[in-house]
Amino acid sequence: MSTRNKRGNPSSSSSSSSSNQPSSSTKRVTRSSAKAQQQGNSSSSSSSKKDNREPSTASSSDHPKKKKIKMSVHQPIVIDDSDEELEDTFFSGAEGEDLEIDDDIQAAIDASLKDQSVARAKQVGLPSPALTEEVSFGRAGWKRDYGLCRTKWGVQGEVEGYAGMNGMIKDFKSGESDDSVFYKLEYEDIDGRGFKLNLNLIFQDLKSYPASYNLVLFSHDSLPKRAEATFSRFSEIYDLEIPLLLEKLLASLQGDDEATGGIPGDFDEGEMEEDEEMIDGADPWAEDLGRGFETAKGSDGDLGPGWIQLKDHFEQAQKWGYRPGLTRVSDFWVVSYSIPLKNLLIDPNVLSMWDDGLVDAWKKDQRLILMMGTDTYPPHLDKMKYWLGFHPNYKPPLDVMVSTTRGHGMPGFYLSAPILNYLKSFGRCYKLRTAFGLNWSTADRIGMDEEASRQGLREIFPLVICLYGWKPYCLNCGLEVKLHLSDYVCDKPLCIYGFMSLGLGPSVEYTIMTHPAVVDVLLSFAHCAAASGAQTRMELPLHLHIEVPPEFGIAHSQLLDELPDLDQRRALAWLIQQLPKVSEIKAHLERGGKLKSIDAPSGSIGVLRWVVGSCRAYLKETKPGEGVQDISSASTTTPTQVTYGSMGGDLKQFTFVVGSPEQESNFKNEIELAKKENKNCKTYPTLLAFHGSAAERWHNILRTGLDFSETINGRAYGNGVYFASNSGTSMGGYARATVHVRENADFKLSKATALVELVNVPHTFVSSHPFYVVNNVKQIKPFLLLVQGNETMETSEEAEEERAKNAKSAKGALFVHDPMLRTKPTLNSNQPLAVMMPEKLTRTSYIDDEPDDKTDYDIFNPPPPPPKPQNTFKPSPQSRYARMESLPPPTETSVVASKALGKELKAVVKAQEEGGLPFWVNPDVESLYCWTLELHTFPPDSHLYKEMKKHNISSIIAELRFPASFPHSPPFMRIVHPRLMPFMYGGGGNITGGGSVCNELMTGTGWNPAFCTEAVVREVMTNMTEATPPARLDPRNWNSPYTMREAVEAYKRVAKQHNWEIPKDFDRLTV
Secondary structure, three states: OOOOOOOOOHHHOOOOOHHHOOOOOOOOOOHHHHHHHHHHHHHHHHHHOOOOOOOOOOOOOOOOOEEEEEOOOOOOOOOOOOOOOOOOOOOOOOOOOEEEEEHHHHHHHHHHHHHHHHHHHHHOOOOOOOOOOOOOOHHHHHHHHHHHHHHHHOOEEEEEOOOOOEEEEEEEEEOOOOOEEEEEEEEEOOOOOEEEEEEEEEEEOHHHOOOEEEEEEEOOOOOOHHHHHHHHHOOEEEOOOHHHHHHHHHHHHHOOOOOOOOOOOOOOHHHHHHOHHHHHHOOOOOOOOOOOOOOHHHOOOOOOHHHHHHHHHHHHHHHOOOEEEEEEEOOEEEEEEEEEHHHOOOOHHHHHHHOHHHHHHHHOOOEEEEEEEEOOOOOOHHHOEEEEEEEOOOOOOHHHHHHHHOOOOOOOOOOHHHHHHHHHOHHHHHHHHHHHOOOHHHHHHOOOOOOOHHHOHHHOHHHHHHHHHHOOEOOOOOOEOOOOOOOOOOOOHHHHHHHHHOOOOOOHHHHHHHOHHHHHHHHHHHHHHHHOOOOOOOOOOOOOOOEEOHHHOOOOOEEHHHOOHHHHHHHHHHHHHOOOOHHHHHHHHHOOOOHHHOOOOHHHHHHHHHHHHOOOOEEEEOOOOOEEEEOOOOOOOOOEEOOEOOOOOEEEEEEEEOOOHHHHHHHHHHHHHHHHHOOHHHHOOEEEEEEEEOHHHHHHHHHHOOOOOOOOOOOOOOOOEEEEOEHHHHHHHHOOOOOOOOOOOOEEEEEEEEEEEEEOOHHHOOEOOOOEEEOOHHHEEEEEEEEEEEEOOOOOHHHHHHHHHHHHOOOOOEOOOOOOOOOOOEEOOOEEOEEEOOOOOOOOOOOOOOOOOHHHHHHHOOOOOOOOOOOOOOOOOHHHHOOOOOOOOOOOOOHHHHHHHHHHHHHHHHHHHOOOOOEEEOOOOOEOOEEEEEEOOOOOOOHHHHHHHHOOOOOEEEEEEOOOOOOOOOOEEEEEEOOEOOHHHOOOOOEOOOOEEOOHHHOOOOOOOOOOHHHHHHHHHHHHHHOOOOOOEOOOOOOOOOOHHHHHHHHHHHHHHOOOOOOOOHHHHHO
16 A cells, blocks of 8 residues: 555554643633633733743752653753663653753753853844834844734734634743744644643844744754644745744644745745655654655655655765665664775774774774664654664675664674764754754864855765764763863863763773773872872862762761862772772673672762773773883893883883874974974984873873973973983882872782883983973873882783783884984883884775665666556546436535645545556545545456456446544545445445445544545555455446445444444534
8 A cells, every 4th residue: 555645544543642632621722712811811920920941950958859851852951860781872761751860960951051152142132122113124124023022922812823723822032042032832733632832943044034044943842743843844934924933833733734934935836836745755853654765656666755865865975985875674774874994084093092993993994884773764863773883895784784783793892882872862962053053163163064064964964973973072062072082071060970970981891891901000090199188189070979978987978079178089099999909890890790780889980980081091001012122131023021110010011192183293293393404303203211200190190191380309400391211210210109009909009100202302302411301292292101010910821821922923113212312211221222112004095896785776876767657547427427326515614624635635636647546536526525436446366356347347436425523533435336245145345235334444433633535545445355255246236326325324333333433423424
């Protein structure tokens, strides 16, 4: 059965949820009733007004109370502070579901939204209702119209709606941002349901008002589906002043599907009528499931209007370097966008800093693929699903896609989970961005919303989603993060809270399982800093709701923020001490446990998240064979990694990068400048040196970088950052050992030293002997972090053998020192410094020559449209109709029914002209409420078809009669000629002995107002041949027409037998 119907198909009826049902006290608003209510309540309305926009303030108690809020598709960002696993959606509540949220957090959200519009609100004054000059265009004209509306609806007043219905507007006033309004709307729709909405309208591009401008509609209320479609149809407005706009909005909300924001002046209405289906399919928030991906007229290859848009979108995606694809997976579609890792604008050596798995995928020419699941095209932003991973093909095979959608399949990487979590909020963030202008300036700088792309990219959601996901945005607020390599949240307290406490970022669990040594040493650095007292510079994790339990030695649980300053550091060190060893946490996670279930106070887990997540530097334990090497007992061609400390104990080495991409670029620029001025730098561009610092200072260095803002050991050789050529000087002297050893550490840290690269221009340093003193931080690039201490974990022989094997396969090269250096770098004063550098990957491009599969090839190269089927059916001659009983059409009518029937008849006649219907309807109907049909196309193998052919009958004549309550009540359909065999004699097909169609669908019990007439008639025809038993001609009386009386009697009899409800106005329909 064709799915071309726009209101619905009877085979998939739906009912409204209880949340959308009006209360029993809701009444229809009419002009008289509204006026009476206004006169009766005008004196008290001003005192009862309430501003719903202000967020609730937090409670003054120790712990902020939680409130419940309603989720809707147009609601600002909401944080769910549940401690579910990271895979759970960030916005875990369905539409209309209650979520709990701290008042403090909601207030911070609202404040963050308000702050960005305050500046603009100060620049543009709020519209004044008291303009003295009549202006009819531009922003001034908008202000004049706003003033008129404010006067009319400032308290309350009626507004004319759809089909004679009215609505009530209350509290019309200026909105929170400039050029915006807010008002309360009460109305009933054509289904008799009552609604109360708080609406916000933001007007944009008012220079040409009212000829053309843009509008953003949103509401914090739970919205009916019709409202979502209305919001999308009123994004671009043409020739509508504010009062008329409000009438059109109300009409659309009440059920007028033809109410829109207007038509551009140069748009041909005839073209719009012809392309009506395409326009409907292009609606990004279309409410009908399947729209855009409908299979038109039984063609398996025809995706309808979505096919046309796919081609345009796919072509633009290719221009941006992505390979798009479309795949049908089960009962939904997957739109995939992929890009080879080698074609990303990222240095492959940076990939190695992020994740070793990324490097392996890069070497194997893997592609990064984002899969987006959707039922419609363009996709409904709030109903999309996302998957992310690697695969060698431009789109994975069907079995891999199916596996991926079920939770396994394409391998991911360490940022997969946070990116996917982020994309789940894309629809909401996109609407907020376009509604409030939130952070679009940041998006402009990275090209997602440049002026050129505003006209096209913004509507190509899959491509925008790809750009949205790949860019270094803050994973909470969406601002671009530019500070440091490993940043994925900005430094706003709300974002840090979401990152650390709610798990919105790279998984701490993943980091613990893949880099436990890094987590262990970060905890030790934080413990040293906290335990050393206020003299050590350290940013504390305040405003993150970290709770300190009574076991710390306080009367009752308190937030870390509430403790005295001196106790805050002491509490932080205590919380770190309460954690199990990192190796034990790792084992717990590998057994399937959750981080929240480890044996530690909740505050300790919060501190753990903060310590790992707030580290701005990149740390990773060096691979076997890399780093500082021991050449004391072997040739320089076969060095071994140093694993012992200069002053005793063990030594761990970590790849150490701290600084922003800008600093990395500055370092390279300094090298290029040195090469131009010094020929020696062309061969030896950098030199190595050590920087020692007290253990308690490294927590801050890993977050801010090396600088010389503090003087700890004096500055006898000038002002700058001090470096030594000998490791013993730094590790033995300046890297003071800590007395605050973390007892629950796997590696009990004592001291730490950094090995850095300096631009090889000692003559530009403040001093070059006996120390390098550098005051130009652009010449400094940290390279390795050497941490000395005692290993508490025993290493198995198998692990040692594996480490030795991997060391031999290391592909790096030894660092070549400048022989002209005055002071040669040494290790422990007695051997030359040998450093095995990491493998350097050379950036290359991947030539993508994989051909498109058939589906995607057809999208880029659409086949010519099949010829339209010829409508060869000829209606029966008038002589056949003359033998039948002719009754006048129903006399009772209504505006709503007439409007609906006009649309139904227009759609059916259009389909009939295209040759797409199995029945014929007389387009020259005497009344919209009575249609004459001829059912002419039945399956050739059916009994009915064969018997019609035997008696030379071209069609079955039927009649459809519609009540004044249509579409809320079903039509009455009966067969007029020929006569069919009664059920008691072997007939069937849901046709009664009197010729009426009587199944549950056509009664008050089974009818749904969403059903469309075309689909109903198709369903009846299907039942006539496929029901058990099917319909058959009466062999003796087939040429005898039915009468209305016997049809009505049979309908009532069958309905009564099955306990089906007979429509209330049925008798008036058939008299």
